[in-house]
Amino acid sequence: MTLTVEPPTAQASQLPLRIAAETTPTSLWNDSADLDELTQAISWGAVGATCNPVIALTVIKNHLDRWVPRIRELAEEHPTAGESELGWRVVEELSVEAAELLEPAFAEHGGVNGRLSVQTDPRLHRDADALVEQAVRFSRLAPNIIVKIPATRTGIAAIEEATYRGVSINATVSFTVAQAVAVAEAIERGFARREAEGLPVGDFGSVCTIMGGRLDDWLKAWAAKNRVLIEPGHFEWAGVAALKKAHAIYTERGYRVRILSAAFRNHLQWSELVGGDLVVSPPFDWQRRINENRIPVDPHAIERPVDPRAIDTLRARVPEFTKAYDEDGLAVEDFERFGATVRTLHQFLDADAQLDGVVRDVLLGPA
Template sequence: MAIEYTPGPLLDAVRQFPTALWNDSADPDELRQSIAFGGVGATCNPSIAYTCIKQKADRWIPRIKELAEEMPDVTESEIGWQVVREMSVEAAQLLEPIFEEHKGRNGRLSIQTDPRLARSADALVQQAVEFSQLAPNIVVKAPATSVGVKAIEEATYRGVSMNVTVSFSVPQVVATGEAIERGLKRREAEGMDVSTMGPVVTLMAGRLDDWLKIVAERDQLFLDPGHLEWAGIAAIKRAYQEFQSRGLRARILNAAFRNVLQWSELQGGDLVVSPPFKWQQRINASDYKPVSKIDEPVDPKIMNTLLQIPEFVRAYEPDGMTPEEFDTFGATRRTLRGFLEADNDLDALVRDVIMPAP
């Protein structure tokens, strides 16, 4: 069936520039509309699955009950993750025509590895391989930690298109982009095909902004608070330049949307922007005119403010952190804890369905 596109700033932008639009949700209704806006990808994880179950309880609550009957020996967590798998497969099917048209570069559904496996590279690789087999157009998320860097390279070598997550800084993006590149080159050296692989490296721009705001409050910094809204943008622009100069084949993906700058300032780049659906609606209802800004530097006054914050410098300079320091970076710990809490929320939801309180 042909796609009926929705005119507006989003469609104008994706037709004018190589900047790709992905939907930060696997909800099928949202995804269909995002595709009509020009969207070519989407994502799923326990937090998204939890939200979808709550919003579409009439469909998913009965399915959880069925899964509990079909798999009487498994844990609540295993039932919850089976729902994540099923949601992901459904969303992936909506994107398959785009995947085929773009020969693997777009049309992908991103599914996240279980954050409870984040301490084991082998476990992350095994789950990445398993998830990649759910549908031909799956891209698998693994964290930009010291363990994750190893898993990302190995999973790429095994043919998994990877999406880096829990990533907020230029050094994390560069380290994982290079890990993907090593994995691709290992495959090529053994005569294996990489032509249809579609790896991306996420920089969670909004979560870097969030962390620096916490740091500014913690350290009682006297600065223009509006300048902190540009931290993630500055990091992505620097990371994009690094990828271009290093010849890395993975694309940067902007996530953790906080403001429209994360759309407008990245236009023109060969990268991915993944706003929540509500932001897509907001942008498309505006009078925004797409302009290429990826190569425009952030205002020097703003950069002067940001570069006075040591935590920003660590996040901005390509060698600002070692992989071991990724693990203790404040945004990393906050985000991993949040993902673990989302796992717990999904477990609790399943528990309430299969064993309601008396």
């Protein structure tokens, strides 16, 4: 499947995403490294993108004519490599190609934007040293690479060390204000160690993702399991509320890292954040829908509080929301046991296994 890329036009300049990207501090990133989609997103103002096993799996399936022969070539070039190693080589190639498209934005924004996120292998989530070593290696694939590390207890330690070693971080598997604060403080500790040794800290572009839609999903699943009914629509504000609160804390404390909104389930996870110095990273189809529906651009949306009735109801009826919304709602040692974390790690690990399976079918043929 090949996307027909629309060239920039005067009409395109009036699209909501483009308006927000050009007139507010809010940065647009594309939640995919598919080159066709990224090229189109750049025309709408995107200045960043993401690759991971889930995305690589989708790109391979959508472009079998290209990637099946390339996997076979990689197998010839690396005759002892297993399917996992070959699959991750595809992830790396996809990432480098997408990073090249973002080089102009990287130069224009002084390294703050123009970044391509590469996710560390989710199978390393219990090994901080392994996460750091892979992060350092990925960061050398291209000058504008930013590396995803999960915001678990192990990941927080890896984030500090990788920052110290010069890696720009995108904290992932992150859903709560407590995780966002722990990530920011870990990055600041890494910076402090660099500064103590006279190493530069001005060329980083680190972000902390809050997967707002996945938080909403978890709260709905918890409520269903516990037979809790609340007013329809309140759940759709949970992720937005956490994102707004984390952004306010970052702004107040001057952390040298930005919040990133990801895992879209509704347009509020973009439209309610416009105006903030943060990143929104919608999947490509969500970008198309936002533009097609001409969602209004409010440059002060980030300052608008979430309806207190939604916050109060969620607090009273769904204690998992309080864990996500309060700065002290979770201790670091509880990050990896939070329901949204468990569900997401399972999905990332499953995608890794599916990527192995695709490579295995290319090498051996279908069973």
